[in-house]
Amino acid sequence: MPREGYQEQLEQVREDVLYMSEVVLERLRMGLDALEAKDEDLAWEVIEGDHEVNELYLDLEQDCIDLLALQQPVAGDLRFVAASFKIITDLERIGDLATNLGDYTKDAEHDVFPDVDVQEIGDLTIDMIEDAMDAYAEGDVEACYAIADRDDEVDAMCERASEIVVRDLIEREGVGTEEEVQQTMQDVYRLLLTIRDLERVGDHAVNIAARTLYMVENDDDLLY
């Protein structure tokens, strides 16, 4: 096949994007673990590891720019580079959200809302990212649509979780000491942010699926 060097560069981008997604997923799992175990050391590891994700992101961005400038990809190759260029942004953002989880862990003292299962939501979003990256690797169109559908489930779970928190606050009887109020405010604030961040992870999974669908079929159906 002609243009062998070019073909290798395309393949390298594909491999690097997949590698970046593995790193990001690992950070996300660590963030969730840290949150669950209130493990501050693990939390710091996630936060300090974010620069690695950022560097992977910048390197890949440059590789895509080089391909566009030097090889002028067209057709399926162009859609692959364009989709990859967008997907790495989503991955980088997921990395940022993982560091947020690390941040929340540092301040978390106790569980105020045992009914809210953050881990369950987190697991679901991790599955979605994994599936989205498999779809990207395999060019699997069906999977793209399935991921978009599952995001509705995540959104519903996040909404229910937020509701539990707010309802509990409204129904809570008696006001504690100023110190207790402060602590509860902090816990509630942190929990709502956690729920929102995980909901966003799901959105990024949908973005990745949408870009993959465009990459494979030139179909912008899932983009919004």
Next chain:
Amino acid sequence: MTNDSTTTTDQPSTETQSGTSQTDGGTSDPDGEPIVETDVSASLESSARTGTGRTIIESRHLDVFYGDEQALQDVSMEIPEHRVTAIIGPSGCGKSTFLRCINRMNDLVDVARVEGELLLEGKNVYDDDVDPVALRRRIGMVFQHPNPFPKSIYDNVAYGLEIQDMDVDTDAVVEESLKRAALWDEVEDRLDESALDLSGGQQQRLCIARAIAVDPDVILMDEPASALDPIATSQIEDLIEELAEDYTVVIVTHNMQQAARISDVTAVFLTGGELVEFDETDKIFENPEHQRVEDYITGKFG
């Protein structure tokens, strides 16, 4: 955005036009001469974006043979008016042959035989009553290597007017043509000098000025920038886009990025003289229908 493009994609392809004929859906001028087919604009729906939406040139089941060798196979396509149509494909795919059919340059090749129809505004240019010289006044041509006559700059542009015995203000037409070819500013003080003293890029623009001086409908260009440096190439490319406001431009190019940059619609010929895909240029370069076209434009074969 691009969702509906697939539905229009198939229409300009070679098969779908085979059913059209001069009589059905056609409109006529007072002389009863078909001007344009009403179903033509449907073949490239988004042509409403630019151009007139009319088809100016149509080939129908065009076959060309050089002796026993078939150079074009059953090519049917409709070239939209006032737009830039690029023809790309590997060497020997018949793209230049197709271009030369349009103004009957293949008449000059003894062994060439043309079958099928090549219509200019509905009239077959291969009909017996068509004068090839008159035809070439309506369909000008610019070649790969600039070929000015060994005459003055002025005479090069005026040449066609004199040959055609056109009753016009020659000075005015020469100036206007040179301006349109973006050459006037560089030569206005030395119109009497030999055209051969100009640079390659200037010579090519002079050839374009010469082609447009006789006010053609169509300008055919066969690799017009391949012998030029990047700056001269850019000037020619800019010029082509401007020319499309007043003329229909059909350009054969080996440079796919050039086709992508300057054309509105692109025809891809592949080996064997076959028109494989014909569509809006962005569709061809972002999402071609045919795997063979994708493989060709991404460089996976050749």
